[in-house]
Amino acid sequence: MTGQNTLVFATNNAHKLSEIRRIAGDSIRILSLADIGCSDDIPETGATLEENSMIKARWVKDRYGYDCFADDTGLEVDALGGEPGVRSARYATDGHDSAANTALLLKNLSGVSHRKARFRTVITLIEGDTANIFTGEVEGEITSKPAGCGGFGYDPVFRPEGWNKTFAEATAEEKNAISHRGRAVAALIEYINRH
């Protein structure tokens, strides 16, 4: 059974796990899907980030019995009506092909001068019968060409507001301090530590 301070994070992404374990410190024991013997391909069939994070957290709670949280992130570009949004991972292809996704984004924005965008992360936490949602956002712009080789996904073409470089040109610490996921995770940890 789950201990009082044990939570499953519905991911096997090693980068996300180490990031959240570092932020959470010793107060909470965070297990991955692999840690609980879950190798399910959890469907992400929701129409919104909120729905997808809920589907993933609910999947673990219902089938494995653990209190759990799950995240979903999207890049919302104003000039594209909020696209790629919930389809960010599969924008260009069915696979998570970051280079193809980024190339398609730049193609769809060619000739467009209004390039405002934001990353938005939604985390759903399910404890017992209660679900809570935490969000984090970072505003910025889509650059005209990729720059930098750090980070992942759309980082080379996303320049946060007030910065003169992209997320891919920043250190992990610089990015985590203001990022969508960093902010959503901080809200989650603050809530957990308060309860």
Ligand code: IMP
């Ligand atoms: P996920 O929900 O965290 O798996 O994110 C969905 C997709 O959004 C990923 O496949 C990436 O393409 C993109 N994405 C999420 N977080 C970031 C980020 O911090 N930088 C750049 N792209 C991201």
